[in-house]
Amino acid sequence: MAFSLASVVLLCLFLDWLLTKVHVPALIGMLFVGMLFGPAVLNILDSSLLAVGSDLRMIALIVILLRSGLELSRESLHKVGLQAIFLSFLPALFETLTVMLIGPYFLGLSLLESAILGCVLGAVSPAVVVPMMVTFIQEKRGTQKGIPTLVLAGASMDDVTVIVAFSIVLGLYVGDTVNLAWTVAGIPLSIAFGIVIGLAIGLVLIRIFEQFNPRATKRVLAMLMICILLVHLGDVLDSRHIPFAALLSVMAIGFIILEKREHMAHELSSKLGKIWIFAQILLFAMVGSQVDLAAAQEVGVKGILLILIALAGRSVGTYFCTLGSGFTAKEKAFIVISYLPKATVQAAIGATPLAVMGMHGMPTGAGQVILAVAVMSIVLTAPLGAIALNWAGHHLLSIDTRETFSSLQAIQESQHEGAAT
Numbered sequence: 001m002a003f004s005l006a007s008v009v010l011l012c013l014f015l016d017w018l019l020t021k022v023h024v025p026a027l028i029g030m031l032f033v034g035m036l037f038g039p040a041v042l043n044i045l046d047s048s049l050l051a052v053g054s055d056l057r058m059i060a061l062i063v064i065l066l067r068s069g070l071e072l073s074r075e076s077l078h079k080v081g082l083q084a085i086f087l088s089f090l091p092a093l094f095e096t097l098t099v100m101l102i103g104p105y106f107l108g109l110s111l112l113e114s115a116i117l118g119c120v121l122g123a124v125s126p127a128v129v130v131p132m133m134v135t136f137i138q139e140k141r142g143t144q145k146g147i148p149t150l151v152l153a154g155a156s157m158d159d160v161t162v163i164v165a166f167s168i169v170l171g172l173y174v175g176d177t178v179n180l181a182w183t184v185a186g187i188p189l190s191i192a193f194g195i196v197i198g199l200a201i202g203l204v205l206i207r208i209f210e211q212f213n214p215r216a217t218k219r220v221l222a223m224l225m226i227c228i229l230l231v232h233l234g235d236v237l238d239s240r241h242i243p244f245a246a247l248l249s250v251m252a253i254g255f256i257i258l259e260k261r262e263h264m265a266h267e268l269s270s271k272l273g274k275i276w277i278f279a280q281i282l283l284f285a286m287v288g289s290q291v292d293l294a295a296a297q298e299v300g301v302k303g304i305l306l307i308l309i310a311l312a313g314r315s316v317g318t319y320f321c322t323l324g325s326g327f328t329a330k331e332k333a334f335i336v337i338s339y340l341p342k343a344t345v346q347a348a349i350g351a352t353p354l355a356v357m358g359m360h361g362m363p364t365g366a367g368q369v370i371l372a373v374a375v376m377s378i379v380l381t382a383p384l385g386a387i388a389l390n391w392a393g394h395h396l397l398s399i400d401t402r403e404t405f406s407s408l409q410a411i412q413e414s415q416h417e418g419a420a421t
Contacts, residue, residue, distance in 0.1 A: 004046040008033055012281040025386040027128065027284045031343075032383075034288020045289055053286040054348075057127075060283035061344065062227045063275055064130050065247055068152050069198075069254020070269040071137045076146030077153060077255075086321035087154025089161045091339050092122035094317025096165070098310045106302045107373070112173050113366040116353050119166035120374050121310055123345035124155045126247075127283055128386050129338055131276070132393065142397035147331055151338045152251075154321075159345055160194075160245045161187055170353060174360045186243035194234075194245030198252025201226065205253065206260055220271045223253065287378075290347040295368075296375040303373050307380060311340055330396040337392045341385030342377045350374030 015029030037045045077084070096118030103114025133148040133155075142148055164187050205226075209219055227250045234246025258265035318339045322332040351374075354367030 001046045001048040004049045008037060008285050009281055012285060025390045027280065027386055028383045030281055030284035031288040034285035035291050038289030040291055040293040050289060053289060056282045057286045058231060059228065060279035061126060062224065062231065062250055063272055063279040064134065065250045066223060066227055066254050067269050067272040067276065068130050068134050069251035070258050070265045071134055072149055072152060072251065072255045072258065074259050076143065076149035079146040080150035080153065083321055083325050084150055084153040087150065087318065088157030090321050091314045091317040092158055092162045095310050095314035096122045098313030099306065102306055102309055106306045107369050109366055109369060112169065115169045116173060117370045117373060119162055119169055120346060120350055120370060121342065121377055123159050123162040124339050125341045125343035125345065125382065126155055126159060127287060127344040128341035128382055129155050131280060132389050136393045136397065140400040141393055142331065142334070144400040144402065145327065145331065147334065147397060151335060156248055156251060157191055160190055160248065162345065166349060170356060174356055174362065190243035190245040191248055193243055194248035195252045198249035199256045202253040202256035206257060209264065216267050216271050220268055227253065287343050287347050291378055292375050295372040296379050298372045299376045303376055307373065307377050314339060334392045334396040337388050341381050341389065343382040346374040346378050
């Protein structure tokens with residue numbers, strides 16, 4: 001495993017340097033390395049590395065979500081609160097309904113099978129979107145109107161909504177008993193429960209950090225381990241049908257630290273930024289390794305057209321969320337583009353319908369089609385969406401000229417604090 005990991009990291013670092021020179025998002029190179037080394041092409045990644053790939057992806061996702069929370073100001077959230085709520089479900093709803101309408105004609109799926117596919121496709125990718133929004137916040141692009149914060153908050157809640165909807169529709173399809181009222185109520189409960197627990201943990205951590213004054217590196221390490229335990233708790237509660245949005249809880253920890261101790265938050269964010277250099281390689285390379293190009297090829301032109309039409313439907317829903325917000329046409333276009341990339345959720349749940357159909361002794365043809373379309377959506381939208389989002393951030397968002405404390409300042413100050421950091 002060590003050899004595979006070293007090879008992946010070195011090649012990703014080289015592509016990071018090379019792609020940065022030509023102004024292409026580095027994550028595209030990392031996705032490519034994962035696909036190239038993974039089972040779909042060369043199949044040279046050690047099986048033990050692939051076996052822990054899901055855990056590595058989750059740890060990396062925790063790193064960037066925690067960092068995003070440490071950059072998520074209350075002022076920005078207050079500006080975009082209503083739009084963030086709309087973005088948590090409206091784009092996914094439009095995309096799912098679009099797939100339901102055209103799925104039977106394009107792919108020969110039933111209405112319910114098309115709904116399952118719509119739910120699989122409906123989630124925006126936090127792996128692609130969140131790191132870029134954190135970068136734009138650092139660069140102060142669109143921050144005067146809180147636009148990166150809006151996308152961060154909306155995309156995080158979007159994933160919760162889509163995964164719950166996916167569980168409901170798949171359960172109905174295979175004939176499982178579903179308590180529809182409790183499951184639907186679980187969406188706001190999951191979000192609220194996750195946020196409250198995260199805020200409480202964040203307040204406790206502030207007290208502990210001020211009481212014992214550990215070095216910033218130890219603070220970050222403690223926070224990461226707590227967040228990993230939180231995500232594990234979320235899995236346990238989910239298996240018992242108790243709503244809990246663990247990833248939102250992770251963001252809430254960072255948010256309350258920023259709210260109560262801004263200097264501490266920026267210092268911790270700068271440390272996480274260093275960890276992210278390694279974590280992003282794990283995240284995108286492991287996502288890339290999950291791509292099954294053979295499955296993607298089975299989709300054909302009709303599957304690609306379905307994805308494109310579904311994205312158009314999604315874009316209409318995203319645009320509706322921006323109405324009455326006071327955003328300019330360019331800013332609205334940026335938000336629409338930011339909701340296009342797909343990767344993490346599709347890689348995580350794309351194969352689930354196929355597995356569940358097989359477990360219930362049902363024909364698996366529809367599950368194979370759903371998996372193939374999910375894979376193709378990653379192949380199409382992750383790299384192209386990242387390029388488009390990178391371009392949009394630099395051409396459609398204005399730079400905030402207000403003076404604010406930044407993580408860069410925290411780094412500079414920490415260099416003069418000696419043992420305090």
